[in-house]
C-alpha cells in the first residue's frame with residue numbers, strides 16, 4: 106500500500122496533539138479527515154490550508170461523523186473530558202468507535218493519560234475526586250477500543266504537557282502565571298516527567314506506519330524529566346526573569362485538608378510517582394531525539410514572553 110492510500114480520521118484535530126499530528130501526516134501525503142465546531146478558528150483555517158478534509162460538527166453529530174470517517178483506514182482517538190457531564194467522553198468514544206468499526210477502520214491509536222498506567226498499578230487517587238473520575242474515563246476509552254476487536258490498536262499515555270505552563274493551557278495553573286508560584290502536592294524530590302505535544306505526534310506517526318509492531322502496546326509518554334523547582338527556574342529564565350517563579354510544596358496535612366476540593370493541588374499527589382511509569386530507554390528506541398524542556402521553551406519563546414510579561418509591562 107503506498108502511503109497516499111492511508112486516510113486517518115483525527116479527533117481533536119484543532120487541538121495541540123491533533124494539529125501537530127495532522128501536519129506531520131499531511132507532510133507524508135496521507136489523507137486526513139477531521140471535524141471542528143468552528144471552521145473559522147485559526148487552527149481550522151490552518152488545517153484547511155494543509156489539505157485536511159474538515160467538516161463543521163460536534164462529536165454528538167453522528168451523521169457528520171459517519172460522513173467524515175467514511176473511507177478512513179486509521180483513527181486517532183483523543184477525546185476531551187467534560188467536567189459538567191462525566192459520562193459524555195465515554196458516550197462520544199463509543200459512538201466514534203462504532204462508526205469507525207462500521208466504516209472498516211483497521212488501526213486505532215488512542216491518546217489517553219499516564220494516569221491509566223497508575224490505575225493499572227492500583228495507585229490510589231482520592232476516591233470520588235474529579236481526577237479519579239478522569240482517569241477512570243480514560244481507562245474506559247482504552248477498554249472500549251480493546252473490546253471492539255480492531256485489527257491493530259495502540260495506547261499512548263501522555264504525562265503532564267510542557268504546554269501547561271504557557272497560554273492558553275496555563276489557565277488551569279493560573280497561580281504560576283499570576284502569582285509566579287506553584288503550590289503543589291508533589292515534593293522537592295519529585296522528578297516530574299513532562300511532554301512536548303509535538304513528540305506525541307512523532308510517536309503516533311511511527312505507530313501508524315507500523316501497526317503490527319505497535320499492536321497492543323501501552324506506552325507512557327514523556328520527553329524530559331526534572332524537579333519542580335528546576336522546571337520553574339528554567340521557565341523563569343526563558344521569560345528573562347531568572348528566579349522569579351517559586352515552587353511551594355504542600356505538607357501531607359495540607360493536602361489532606363484539601364482532599365475533597367476540585368483543584369489540582371491535592372490530586373497532583375499521584376504525580377509524585379509518575380516517573381515510575383515512564384521508560385525513557387523504550388521511548389528513545391522509538392523516537393531517538395525527544396524534545397528537552399529547554400528546546401521546547403526556546404521554540405515557544407514568543408508564547409513564554411506573552412504568558413510571563415515583565416511585571417511593569
Ligand SMILES: NC(=O)c1ccc[n+]([C@@H]2O[C@H](COP(=O)([O-])OP(=O)(O)OC[C@H]3O[C@@H](n4cnc5c(N)ncnc54)[C@H](OP(=O)(O)O)[C@@H]3O)[C@@H](O)[C@H]2O)c1
Nearest residue numbers: 117118119120121122141142163164184185263264265266
Ligand atoms: N494537558 C495535559 O497535561 C494532558 C496530559 C495527559 C492527557 N491529556 C489529555 O489530552 C486531551 C486534550 O488534548 P489536547 O490538549 O491536544 O486538546 P486541546 O488542545 O485541549 O483541544 C481540544 C480539542 O477538542 C475538540 N473538542 C472538544 N470538545 C469537542 C466536542 N464536543 N465535539 C467536537 N470536538 C470537540 C476541539 O475542537 P474544536 O474546538 O475545533 O471543535 C479541539 O480540537 C484531554 O483529554 C486531556 O485529558 C492532557
